[in-house]
Amino acid sequence: MAARSKARKRAFQILFEADQRGITVQNVLADWIRHSRSDDRQPPVNEYTMQLVEGYAEHVARIDELIATYAVDWDLDRMPVADRNIVRLGAYELIWEDGTPDAVAIDEAVQLAKEFSTDESPAFVNGLLARFKELKPGLRRDEK
Secondary structure, eight states, X not given: OOHHHHHHHHHHHHHHHHHHHTSOHHHHHHHHHHXXXXXXXXXXXXXXXXXXXXXXHXXXXXXXXXXXXXXXXXXXXXXXXXXXXXXXXXXXXXXXXXXXXXXXXXXXXXXXXXXXXXXXXXXXXXXXXXXXXXXXXXXXXXXX
């Protein structure tokens, strides 16, 4: 698995854990970093994982607003936890990480959905992120 794919997977796991535990992603990230430094059985948290998690945290309100607005027939709190966090991560990377091609951000999110969620999830993730891609120029500009 490529280094950036591993970084995305770890970032997703951090977002998922924070969501499940009801704490901030920054707290989970700090826990992961601390554990990786004190226990060599724990995988290291690389720079790109930190960049994704911290970037997501910076835009969390806007990302959740976008998902709530464009996820047709899905309330954010009723969405499967895996899907919600895959879309959150994908939305951040698609909209704010200029160094990642749009197609890569979407494809990586779809791959996470295939690995961690239901059979219907990859199509859902792909459709929602494709919509964000279409609207991308205005999404960043409209941030509050």
